[in-house]
Amino acid sequence: MQFSFTNEQEDFRGILRRFFSARSPSSEVRKLMETEAGFDRETWKKLNQELGLTAVHIPEAYGGQGFGCVELGIVLEEMGRVLLCAPYFSSVVLAATAILNAGTEEQKRKLLPAIAAGDTTATLAFTEDNGLWDASGVAMTATGTKLNGTKSFVVDGHTADLIVVLARQPGTSGDKGLSLFTVRGDAPGLKRTPLKTMDATRKLARLEFKDVEAELLGEAGQAAAPFAKTMTQAVVCLANEMAGGADHLRETSLEYAQMRMQFGRPIAAFQSMKHKQADMLVDVETAKSAAYYAAAAFDDNAADLTAVASLAKACVAEAYLQTAVHAIQVRGGIGFTWDEDTxxxxxxxxxxxxxxxDANYHRELMMQHWAAA
Structure with missing residues (x-):
């Protein structure tokens, strides 16, 4: 495949990179990750007022800019480079996409403009204590519009103004009986508890629902397909975000190796270091190619999109983690200290x-897709 970004897309990337470099240095990341909310609402408003990023992939009819997954991927890649602490993935990639895929025309016009403007933060609550990422793990019940059950590992779930919730009719299983609902973050009967996690730059929460009144999103019992489509796009977006983080680590590791002197010469001059830098370059470029291809496949509505998305997630996840390991090793003893940002x-x-x-899960999905094709 031959793929290249347009001049306009490259200009867009340049604007984003300069903006995020100025607004999200590692000192700001460290400050925000120590707070319970994990982001600053004033900075969040400026982010959307100056660049309108929450509106990127939302259609113009609902107050958005109407771009595709490729442009959204560029935004997320640049955010991943700087570990931007903001409820962007939860609001735009998860919640807004779920509303676009499942909501009625009236619901889209009602809910999406506030998300596009950055006035409403939102999230999608679908994973439960069992840790399963697909609809088979949903045990939360919806009796009419009353929700009962627990959602866990909800991105920005403790601060979201609007929560899109996946639940099922009692007595159903698998993809049957699934419905999506919207719940206000301050709804009576909803208890939100922040979770302690290894990665403090992406906040997660546990939500407990006890007879919480909700509003049906779309058609009752017909949420399986919209949810699956939402997850596919979320996986593609996450792959692009991870590619940005991996590329940042590769670049900063090369800069460090060229600056760090040992035995009177930069450590970048040593053969073993050259090998490590070459390995990182190959891994990151392969990961970026997979992520870019998946975003383009989504915009083209490719028949093999599900498999391509899973391939990208598996490839980029392994490349990102391996690059992070190399980045720490390049820096030697200082690489694993708190004062070093790596x-x-x-x-x-x-x-x-x-x-x-994880990668094994997505390789299994990929093989299932090809077996059924």
Missing amino acids: HLWFKRAKSSEVFLG
């Missing part, structure tokens, strides 16, 4: 490896 990206690489399913 551990922040290492923890994001490790958490992203399992988020939305």
